[in-house]
Amino acid sequence: MYTAKGQLDINSMIKQYSPLVRRLAHQMIAKLPANVEINDLIQVGMIGLTDALSRFDAAQGVQFETFATQRIRGAMLDELRGGDWMSRGTRRQQRSIETAVHKLEQKLGRAPHESEIAKEMGLSLVEYQELLGKVRGTQLVYLEDMSGDDGDDDYLDRHVVSDDHNPLAQLQDQRMRQALVDAIKNLPEREQYVMSMYYEHDMNLKEIAAVLKVTESRVCQLHSQSIARLRVKLREW
Template identity: 85%
Template structure:
């Protein structure tokens, strides 16, 4: 789209490619903690799109959408790197919960209950549940590099920056991961299975899930975080 003077019509282009920004934002946020706001990613993505319009040179032989996608994703990644999207303390707490769950599963041969996990961590049940609330932003998988690396940039570059759809091996690995994940979910305690199903399969929010289960929203948050710890423990050796 060009103006009468032969220049890109910025307003028309922004409108045309704004769905691309939203699509990229939704793809990216699926791998990030829930405390990252989709609107924030879209906002910086639009800035990246605007920057792409300014810098695009058709003479380079690159399609605009390809060029814009790189600039949009780059703007989003820069925003994530520049913000405390998941504190080191939260990652440390998450790994501690996972380690306790893993150790107890090996010892007991079953899924440990909350009291057992709290005792293993040297916490009271109340303190353990409070900790679960603090790590509420964790995701099903790809929360961070499975190697345990603390580097935010390393995580982003490994799991977000790359165009996974262009790599057949990544797609195959993703399929295998999904199969392992489905099997792991089947082994969760019944109530936690309900939470994961409502949250991820039926796109229900915490408030809606709380109403169905007859518990508080904070309790659903705790169950969700604990489910994540159990799943990541199961998938640790995948």
């Protein structure tokens, strides 16, 4: 889009690509803990979009949307790094859920129910569900910490950035892919639906909540719980 003088129309471009910023923010927010606000991500994403508009060079042969996506994600990640978005305490809580899931699976020979996990952790069901909401920042797989190390260094780069170095790119190994597929098939039915809608059909939390007729916070809880189950299975692989 250009003005009558042949210059790039910045305002029109921002209007056209602002939905891209919102889409990227919604994709990222589900991988982050509840203390991260979607509006904050959108705001810094818009700054990234403006930066992309000022730096874009069509002569480089790259489509603007591809270039802008990288700048927008980069702006969001820079903001998250500066905010120390996921505390060590939150990561310990996530590992405590995984430990409880693993113990119960060994004891029961099946996927434990929410109430059983809560009891194992010494929590009420409500307290456990609140905890699931707090540890929302867990990804599908953290390949680097399958050995059990803390893996705190470069956490964002390893678990959120969408490039050739992220965990999903490393899932090209067919055996790991098959292990993941098998683990998903063994999830409770509703959690299978959540994973399928989120990862296969690229639906956001609001859309999934509408399909399941539950709240967005409930979808977050189901997502966190399914991630804990998958991480247990893949650690055994």
